[in-house]
Amino acid sequence: MSVKFTEEHEWIRVDGDIATVGITDYAQEQLGDVVFVEVPEEGKQLEQGDDAAVVESVKAASEIFAPITGEVTAGNAVLEDAPATINNDAEGDGWIFKMTIVDETELDDLMDTAAYKSYVADLD
Amino acid sequence: MRSSFIGWVRLFFCWRTKMTDHSQDLKKTPLDSLHRELGAKMVPFAGYDMPVQYPAGVLSEHLHTREQASLFDVSHMGQAAIRGDNPVAALEALVPGDLAALSNGQVRYTMFTNDQGGILDDLMVTRRGDHLFLIVNAACKDQDYALMQAGLAPGNALEIFEDRALLALQGPKAATVLGRLAPAARLLDFMTSEPISVGDIHCIISRSGYSGEDGYEISVPADEADRLARLLLNEDEVRPAGLGARDSLRLEAGLCLYGSDIDETTTPIQAGLIWTISQRRRSEGGFPGAAVIAKEIANGAARKRVGIKPEGKAPARAHTQITDKDGNIIGEITSGGYGPSVSGPVAMGYVKTAFAKPGTPVDLLVRGKAQPAQIFKLPFSEHRYYKG
Numbered sequence: 001m002s003v004k005f006t007e008e009h010e011w012i013r014v015d016g017d018i019a020t021v022g023i024t025d026y027a028q029e030q031l032g033d034v035v036f037v038e039v040p041e042e043g044k045q046l047e048q049g050d051d052a053a054v055v056e057s058v059k060a061a062s063e064i065f066a067p068i069t070g071e072v073t074a075g076n077a078v079l080e081d082a083p084a085t086i087n088n089d090a091e092g093d094g095w096i097f098k099m100t101i102v103d104e105t106e107l108d109d110l111m112d113t114a115a116y117k118s119y120v121a122d123l124d
Numbered sequence: 125m126r127s128s129f130i131g132w133v134r135l136f137f138c139w140r141t142k143m144t145d146h147s148q149d150l151k152k153t154p155l156d157s158l159h160r161e162l163g164a165k166m167v168p169f170a171g172y173d174m175p176v177q178y179p180a181g182v183l184s185e186h187l188h189t190r191e192q193a194s195l196f197d198v199s200h201m202g203q204a205a206i207r208g209d210n211p212v213a214a215l216e217a218l219v220p221g222d223l224a225a226l227s228n229g230q231v232r233y234t235m236f237t238n239d240q241g242g243i244l245d246d247l248m249v250t251r252r253g254d255h256l257f258l259i260v261n262a263a264c265k266d267q268d269y270a271l272m273q274a275g276l277a278p279g280n281a282l283e284i285f286e287d288r289a290l291l292a293l294q295g296p297k298a299a300t301v302l303g304r305l306a307p308a309a310r311l312l313d314f315m316t317s318e319p320i321s322v323g324d325i326h327c328i329i330s331r332s333g334y335s336g337e338d339g340y341e342i343s344v345p346a347d348e349a350d351r352l353a354r355l356l357l358n359e360d361e362v363r364p365a366g367l368g369a370r371d372s373l374r375l376e377a378g379l380c381l382y383g384s385d386i387d388e389t390t391t392p393i394q395a396g397l398i399w400t401i402s403q404r405r406r407s408e409g410g411f412p413g414a415a416v417i418a419k420e421i422a423n424g425a426a427r428k429r430v431g432i433k434p435e436g437k438a439p440a441r442a443h444t445q446i447t448d449k450d451g452n453i454i455g456e457i458t459s460g461g462y463g464p465s466v467s468g469p470v471a472m473g474y475v476k477t478a479f480a481k482p483g484t485p486v487d488l489l490v491r492g493k494a495q496p497a498q499i500f501k502l503p504f505s506e507h508r509y510y511k512g
Binding site: 008009010023027031032033035036038054055056057058059061062063064065080 | 125176177181182183184186368372437438439441461462464469491
């Protein structure tokens with residue numbers, strides 16, 4: 001299971017044919033308390049970079065983008081009643097949606113763990 | 125993830141200024157080192173480096189304020205005095221508020237108006253012996269001072285206090301806490317102000333605030349602010365809270381934010397602030413825009429500020445369009461977000477008067493989709509001001 005990161009602070013974890021997407025711990029920390037999440041519907045077709053989901057914190061609304069092209073297979077239903085799961089476990093239970101992988105090479109564009117860490121370090 | 129966070133901060137600008145924030149030019153309040161020591165997240169706000177939240181976070185700070193007491197640094201706001209031959213008459217020429225009726229120590233909420241009856245800023249005015257003490261919004265203070273310096277009748281002058289800090293202690297435990305340190309504070313009536321010492325720190329304390337809760341606003345010399353803040357934070361019930369919680373608290377309380385809910389295009393009548401204009405001032409006028417305002421009082425205003433409660437869980441933020449059930453645009457949200465004390469989204473905005481009745485069903489265009497909502501009688505969170 002490999003995990004990759006986007007410059008927009010999404011993470012994507014590949015497990016066989018399905019990828020799971022969420023926002024990073026850094027992102028949830030910047031956002032503050034999450035109060036509402038709009039997850040994409042099953043079956044939604046996403047191109048890399050499309051608007052995929054919305055995460056609203058007390059302070060602001062944030063768009064989450066599709067890190068790769070594919071079709072949504074599931075949205076995390078837990079987030080409907082427990083949006084704060086993203087704050088508590090952004091990179092685990094706070095996953096936002098799952099999708100198929102149309103083109104594996106799109107993952108090559110993304111940062112690995114070390115690259116993301118240093119990317120974030122440069123931001124602060 | 126792209127966040128509209130910086131856009132949120134932009135909302136707090138006085139529309140009469142241009143946005144010219146540069147991090148290196150940011151002013152600091154006297155509590156700046158304390159904020160950093162407490163781990164505050166600092167953001168630019170009205171030219172100041174201000175704490176938007178502390179490690180606890182906005183939600184926790186908001187809830188704590190309604191349960192116990194929070195301490196806010198609002199030293200960025202302007203503090204000034206009008207002295208001279210007739211400060212009351214001089215300021216009444218610029219605001220619709222009834223200042224002649226103020227007893228000594230009494231605090232009143234009013235606004236500067238323009239010739240179109242629009243609002244230039246909202247402010248608190250206190251009668252203090254022979255002068256008036258003013259607190260104005262940080263984002264507008266330079267313009268407010270210029271307005272007064274140009275507009276006060278000869279024989280009256282504006283004195284600006286650059287060397288004072290302002291702290292707000294808000295919440296149901298505020299009186300208990302402050303009463304421990306300064307017993308006289310417990311006796312203050314709502315919207316009254318007294319010079320009261322906290323230990324050996326000379327303060328001017330008013331029983332007022334921006335949260336909908338009981339609480340105090342404490343004016344203190346800048347060089348005593350840090351010491352006073354630490355004294356208050358030392359009390360078990362008190363935690364620090366930032367501008368994020370300040371905004372969610374006032375929104376739930378149905379209180380206007382200048383630059384968002386009231387501005388030069390809104391009259392006090394449209395904004396639901398007719399209660400700030402006494403009968404005498406309505407009939408006598410003598411403030412900018414008096415004729416326009418009198419006409420609106422007589423004929424009704426075309427639009428009204430209302431509360432709006434989305435039926436679902438999605439917040440609807442400022443600039444969200446409001447439609448009737450047929451999709452016709454009838455208004456716009458001016459402030460919106462999440463209300464921690466009501467565990468759901470809350471909003472304020474303006475709608476055509478015909479739609480202003482509480483319970484009226486409307487739609488909100490959020491991300492292009494119509495989300496059902498209802499007009500709601502403000503406040504979302506009941507006011508708990510001190511009634512003596």
